[in-house]
Amino acid sequence: MATSPIATARRNSELGLVVMAAAITAVAYTLAALGQNSTIPARIIPFLIALLGLLLSAHVATRMLAPGADGTLLPLAVLLNGIGYVVIARLSERLAGLQTTWTFIGVIAFVLTLLVVQRPSDLARYKWTFLFIGAGLLMLPLVPGIGTSVGGARIWVSIGPINFQPGEFAKIALALFFAGYLADNRELIAAGTRRIGPMRIPEMRFLLPVTLAWGFAVAVMVAEKDLGSALLFFTLFTVMMWVATERAIYLILGLVLFSAAAYTAYQLFAVVQTRVSIWIDPWSQYEGKGYQIVQAMFAFANGGTGGTGLGLGSPTKIPAAKTDYIFAAIGEEMGLVGATAVLIAFLLMIGAGLRIAMRSERAFEKLLATGLTTIIGMQAFIIIGGVVRVVPLTGITLPFVSYGGSSLLANWVLLALLIRISDSNARRAGEVPDQLTIGERWEARRLRRIERRAGAV
């Protein structure tokens, strides 16, 4: 195992923070049970052991597989996942059981991702594969027979007993494609060889793949009425283009296109009009579509500064409190203090992610880290902003917090990728010894064997 003073320090602080996040979760879990039933949950000890075991294995995996990585990302994810779990457990015991399973699977996926992706640059090679995976996943819900609609949005796929939202994974796949493609072609796109008036336009053949991928993705998401994801994806694409080309024109172009798309969507889709009208005035539609957002506002007010206390509020009045509206449940029972803590956790995650992007010296890793961080940061903003009525509500999950297997799994994979890039930065900076990865060792052994065999001949 690779060790260095810096790596040891990072991993030790990570361990401390993970234990703290786990402790917060355990205490909150107990408080929620006390608040609801005035009893300490019977399964608290097994729960604690399982929780600690799970989190420690995630930590040990980082220690072994990415020793130089940033030490704050994992604890932040643990904290958010933990808070989300407590709120879900307080709302529905059945879903809490499922969420436990998904958390286990998520952490396993996290470890597997670290294990499989040992050099971030390996991923760049598969950019076209990721494009097709992403496109395929996106379209899956539209396939008759397996795609299903829930709450108006056709974003679910049911194959046998398994239901999942492929869009959650498509986001990562498409971010990988963009990072890979733009890392290769960013200078060509930025330079622009053709002139139209004062503007320099890049060769269409360089621009075409990304614009096509982007247009396709947005079109599919709109067709699925998955407005939140479409908005998120739009932002992701614009940000990555802008960062890659270093040209503000793409930011402006993104905004113009966004305005046009938003206007068109408003004209074309009743669902968009509804969302906007309940955003502007939920009160007049209290009996109908405005009910949830009004109840969310009541929930926040009821929480006040310190919250009602876990298990003591009335978040069950909001039907979607476990998923889209989970932030309202947090605001009610944990108050401004708890809700702000969640905001800060996301901000710290964004900070860590973008720091990784800036430290990275390779365009692909830089762009990928930027993209993945943008996904987390914007997704949290879009859904929290919707719940607190800063923007019209578009139903997407709050990363790591909301109930939902696909979302949790995808976010743990995303986290592993960020940690992988961070570790790669540390190796390049010489903070940890740049040893061969397991895969490379196998490859080396294979080569040596071939050489030996060749020598023998």
Place this chain on the structure above:
Amino acid sequence: MNKQIRKLAAALLVLYVVLFVQLNVLQVGKKEALDSHPLNNRQTIRDFNRPRGPIITADGTVVARSVPAQGGDQFKYQREYPTGDLFSNVSGYYTYSFGSTQLEKTKNDILMGDTAAQTVGGVFGGSDNSGSVLLTMRADVQQVAADALGTREGSVVVQDPNTGAILAMVSYPRFDANLVATHDTQAAEDALNFYNNYPGKPLLANAYQENYMPGSSFKIITTGIAFENGVISMDRTWPSASEWVPPQTSDPIQNYGGKSCGGTMAEVFYRSCNIPFAQMAVELGPERMTAGTDAWGIDQKLPIDLPGAVASNFKYANGELIDFENNMPLLAIGGFGQANDKMVPLHMCMVASTVAAGGRMMSPYVVDATLAHNGTVLERTNPEVWKSPITPATAATLNGLMVGVVNNGTGRPMQLANGVQAAAKTGTAQLNATGEPQRSHAWIVGFAPAEAPRYSISVVLKGTNDEISAGTGGKLAGPIAKQVLDYLFASEA
């Protein structure tokens, strides 16, 4: 690319700051507006899961309290009223679906422990801050008054004339708050509907939320105003007469029962002749008479510390100012408490108190103090003078006249046990027009002991049945007042 990433970080930070600001708006800035929004019942739900303090009488009887709810209830606490219907008109009710009334409403923050003084140091909640409300009223006196009143429609009000503190205030019909406070919404709604449709409006306290024609009991006020304006003196005598025709009409005014009546000031007062008081009102004229009734607090909402109190009426009828200048007969009849006069039973008790207390009319109150959870006093009610309609000299004169009523006149049924001297004025308000079947309210108002009054009382029985309508204030209401006052003096021993 790092330059762009830095800008991206700044942009995301700004977005999250916007979220933080909006959170503050919702959770701090608009908290109260949202909490009290009519569509919002979270506060109610929360309140029903928090302890709520009791309402306790001066003699330590709990009239309202919260107890742990039965298993299976949707809330942790159930509000109950151990005294049943006895104090419901004062405590009001505290319900999940139908709001709250009376002290349960006005003292809600104290009872829940939500006032600033109670929540100091407890911003994060959790601890039991619930306060309690201590009444000036006595459960024993209330029970005696309720028993004396029985199932006759009307009310009994007992006051300390020197402070205005209310010792008993009972009305019939009344309601049982327990039936409305049940968490079974349907049962609560049925109970409310039942009470709303019940004749005599049990949800409204006759004692302070209704007003009735006062009859001759109003003569205390007319006499007081006449003395204050020097229109009469104790030397005045009135010739015996059975009829008198006031100005602007040919229709004569008669005495009660058409009898011939007259004599000295003391005699016409205890005999309760009508004509002398009609003449006093006319001699005073509309301006001085209404200035006088204003000074007695008539046509003004009573300043009791309970919601929904109404006003007595003299110069207003159905909300319109009466033109007495062009309707002198109405002024004359008003002088002896008929026509448009309407008095709140509580107000009549305050009138007796004013005479008893040497001319000062104190604001009535039922809340002695509010207490924090640990028993420390949050706020104690200080007695306040509301009106000073008469001088001590006039008060002394009226006191003497009212003693005469008890000793020689219509108030004889109120002669108290153990030689305690009472002072009173009766009233039999005639509701029917001439020729119709007799309908009358029976009143008595008074105080005791006359030489140093400690208790004042008003009793009214509504003329809703033949039995009451056939009687007089002295004969019907007098014994009730006697029963209550005798009990009060006996309880002192």
